[in-house]
Amino acid sequence: MPGKKRSDTVNVKRVGTMLAALLAAMAVGVALCWAVMPPPRGAVAAEQRTSSAIFPEGMAPLRPWRFIVLHHTATEQGDVQSLDLARRRGVAPAGEPACHFLIGNGRGLADGALVCTDRWLRQEPAFELPADSAEPALRVAAADYATIRRQGITVTLVGDFARHGPTAKQMDTLADLVYTLSDRFAIPLTDVLLHSDVQAVSCPGPQLPAGDLFRRVGERCRGKARPQ
Ligand SMILES: [Zn+2]
Structure with a gap:
């Protein structure tokens, strides 16, 4: 019967529309869950801890x-004071480390401990290293070196990585x-x-296992980009 056939067709269409709507609603639900689903609690706490250690209140x-x-x-042990002395003796005009961040190895500073120096808190460029012991490398022109020094955040790990690698905790930090x-700062790797x-x-x-560092940081950058 033509009439029944038409109503069957209409019913099939209606069911199809409902199914499509249901699937669309489920997809939206899944997408919303994915968007609002928080990362594991430990990871959030660690990121907040790191962030407040790097950007303490009251800094410039x-x-x-x-x-x-x-x-x-290039020493087996060190802390802010010993670097301060080394700098005062040979390089820097003021009594403070040349770098912005220092990461301890358990000898002088706790293993994996992160210290931000006064230069970082004041947001001043790192000290220039003496020209007689460090000429610009072939890969970088003198002008580029000056830019990198002025606009570069310097991170120093305690240890002599000509002789051995950093500790696991230093690498985590x-x-x-x-x-x-x-x-x-949107700095690419x-x-x-x-x-x-x-x-x-x-x-x-x-x-210093630089490849391992870049792989770990790259994976976190990609992990963060995915749900957005
Ligand atoms: Zn250096």
């Missing part, structure tokens, strides 16, 4: 930093720090540099 307004440069102390800084990338020096030594 942030500068538009463009690079991150990694160093080692370094990965957290580099991720947080690169996220805040290609602008996270080793000191030896910008000057003809061996710092930070061949045993």
Whole structure:
């Protein structure tokens, strides 16, 4: 019967429309859940901890930093005071470390401890290193080096990475720090540099696992980008 056939067709269409609406509602629901689903609680706490250690209340307004440069102390132990003395003896005019951040290895500073220096709190560029011991590297022109020094955040890990690698806790802190800084200032991983990338020096030594660091930070950047 033509009439019945038409009503069957209408019913099939209606069911199809309802099914499509249901599927669409489910898709929206899943998307909403994905968007509002918080990361694991431990990860959030760790990120907040790292962020408040890097950007403490009362610090100077942030500068538009463009690079991150990694160093080692080339000593087996060190803390803010010992670096201060080393700088006063040979390099810097003022009694404070040249870098913005220092990461301890358990000898002088706790293993993995992160210290931000007064230069960071005042948002001033790191000290220039002496020209006689560190000529611009072939990869970077002198003008580029000056820019990198002026606009680079310097991070120093305690340890001599010509002789051994950093501790696991130092690497955890370094990965957290580099991720947080690169996220805040939109610094691409290609602008996270080793000191030896910008000057003809061996710092930070061949045993700093830079590839491992870039892989860890890259994975976190991609993980953060996915749900948005
Ligand atoms: Zn260095």
